[in-house]
């Protein structure tokens with residue numbers, strides 16, 4: 394999903410260094426210090442306009458959340474939400490999910506979320522899927538032993554692909570939901586895409602996979 398450039402997006406991000414970490418390489422190994430506590434760090438890669446990360450931060454004040462997106466404009470919309478919610482336990486990063494080992498030390502991240510990741514349906518674009526093995530290599534490095542990825546999507550093809558990718562990587566599937574909203578799963582926080590697609594009647598898939 395590409396969004397149209399937003400005038401003033403850079404200025405907005407730069408004006409909020411408390412929330413937007415503009416030099417994430419300098420934060421490597423120091424994230425809890427930056428948050429000012431020793432609470433666990435959960436990250437969402439491809440956080441979009443920030444509904445999930447903001448909702449999770451409100452629901453779990455004892456967890457530090459970092460929303461990561463490759464698009465500056467999208468991150469600026471997430472910042473709007475974070476500012477409106479005034480949540481102290483959120484930070485935002487404008488970086489590519491493939492380079493997270495530059496910004497996080499080994500096992501520095503306790504939990505990783507992928508929500509409605511771009512499906513890249515063409516085989517020639519497989520390497521861009523966030524559940525492709527090179528991304529899993531990166532995620533594994535910053536998560537602890539037995540760290541988990543929690544992944545939601547409406548895209549059946551990407552879900553099937555990801556289940557296979559996780560399995561081939563040797564990960565253990567701890568839970569699979571083929572219709573999350575019809576299940577008894579509690580505490581689900583909706584993302585923007587989840588709200589849009591579920592309103593259209595699409596089924597939402599979810600998996601928890603452990604390294």
Ligand SMILES: C[S@@+](CC[C@H](N)C(=O)[O-])C[C@H]1O[C@@H](n2cnc3c(N)ncnc32)[C@H](O)[C@@H]1O
Nearest residue numbers: 439440441462463464489490508509584585586
């Ligand atoms: C389809 S949107 C979903 C946004 C949000 N998670 C939701 O569920 O509403 C996918 C998001 O992933 C971001 N993205 C795609 N590839 C990425 C990458 N390699 N690193 C970081 N973000 C990425 C896109 O910019 C986009 O904002």
